[in-house]
Amino acid sequence: MTHLLAIGAHAGDMDLTTGGVLVQHIQAGHQATLLHLTLGERGHPTVPPGEYARQKREEAELFAERIGAGVRVLDYEDGLLPEDEDVKLRVADLIRELRPDVLLTHWSASIHKDHAHTHRIVEDARFYAGLRTLTRERPAHWASELYYADNWEDAEGYRPDVFMGLTDEAHEAWSQAMSVYAFARGETYGFPYVDYYRALAVVRGAPAGFRHAQAFATPKGALDRRARFFGKE
Template sequence: MRPRTIMAVGGHIGDMDLAAGPLLAQVVQDGGRAVLVALTPGERGHPRLSIDDYRRQKISEGEAFAAAIGADFHVFDDLSDGFLEPTDDVAGRLARLIRDVRPEMLIAHWKHSIHTDHEHASTVAERARFLAGLPGWAPEHGERHGVAQLLYAENWEDDRGFDADSYVPISEQAFATWHAAISGQAFARGETYGFRYIDYYTAQLTMRGCLARTDRAVALSTGDGSRVTVLD
């Protein structure tokens, strides 16, 4: 991919690390800037650790993952897993971050999910994109910025109605960087509820690579049924 700034917004730490992490690693490898945002820590996802203990662990894991792939990392650690609301207050916070980062591309959750936080995170990302580019909105928080492209990530919990129409090839180096980084997250290793996240997303990269006529690829959706394209 040509150098650019891409921001990926997830409901919890780990969401975009899995679904968009290989793409973010590729962006950095190609000389661009990657920004990873989690709207909550995802602190209620461990069957044995306390909420406070797992919040600290998730934030530490998120910071380590971002550092390993060369991305910037932001988490709204005062918001709570399971209780994310798509309010203008949350969208405004994200919009101010968008104005500061000034990404050309925004990656969000697909809007239909088995997880309410994911659906709300999608709404927040869309609203934040609108506010960040809205003339006259919060001029004290920087010059307005229109994000040129909004794409939705492929997440196994967000597959209802998801139609992949855009593919980004992932190099061996970017894949290896992502794989090593995501292996540092306990839930991705299957240590919380046993789901084999790393195996699933590795297989998905291979499957999408077959469709894109390359070794591995991340699939995204424009949400409008566009013809299939391979992004450079």
Template structure:
């Protein structure tokens, strides 16, 4: 840990196990190596991407194990809700559940999905997280735990969430963080074994491309809430 640096807590909230691990894993690995705390929350396991011939319930258990393995390799912890893949409710109850976890974890930073997606669970999770962050911060909203405000909210770059995604923030990381990320990511079957999309090559290549754009080795990009898109400077 850098001297005189206050540790941060980074919370990634995805629709499925593997979502935030793909789009923000390099940055989370980098933060772990700097002494920060990592926590991931998946609203579903993503079990309906089950390999041919495998039982969906067994695959759900596998996905949950993969979530915990990834987080633990980054020195953190994971949680997976029991909601069936593809069936995330867009209601107040789920917003309160996520708000309660935010109050429990007390993140400084939250990373989740961009608003537009080809996958309904991703777009629903975006709306849920935005509202849950607000509810978690309300002093007048009495829950089991006291309020907490996560000061920063980022939306990760996901190939399924590409419509109107424009990189706003580039966060770079070094070879050590990249290697840790890829080692942890390799514990997810769908990243290494899926025949529908080559996740590993895509996200490894994307990290290198974004790193080149940032004049660095590797980087991941993020959007931020529109109301926080303010560059403050006194002159050109």
């Protein structure tokens, strides 16, 4: 069984960009966990951050429940996510605890600083988690695969080279689960997130021979890959 850990800057980031793949793996008997470094509580133009934080936590938990995934949320502030050794070690400790085979996170360049910070946090946390000579509460664990998700805010220099085909069932289950997020329904700034990412799944899938797909980039630009599952199939 493969365990996927999707690590995003804000609740909703990985849900949107990796959710179809998470659903498909879960439906096939694999395991998935979402880790949100912040709730994204400053992402509503009229709801105060404290109130929106409570709403986003409920939405994140409901999304995870609907797709059958685990969910963890750290206590960093939206827009103020640090990029320091403390947060990297906290994420490394969670990697050692959860022992995932695959990590999914943001691409390196983004219009949102929290996304770019998360990219570097995850890369270093992966290293720390696998470093046997670094003594922590739990033993070392190396997550053998790392992929960067396809996010419209992280587009600069992004070139996907892994295309994960989605079944119709996984695509629809992910789309329906995303409706629990108010921002995804377009109720914050009006951006049609669900429509955009549903359409993107068609765009990414067609050249790879799939009806729908979610795309990923690899750390060192591996050869293009067409698949339906990460890890060992």
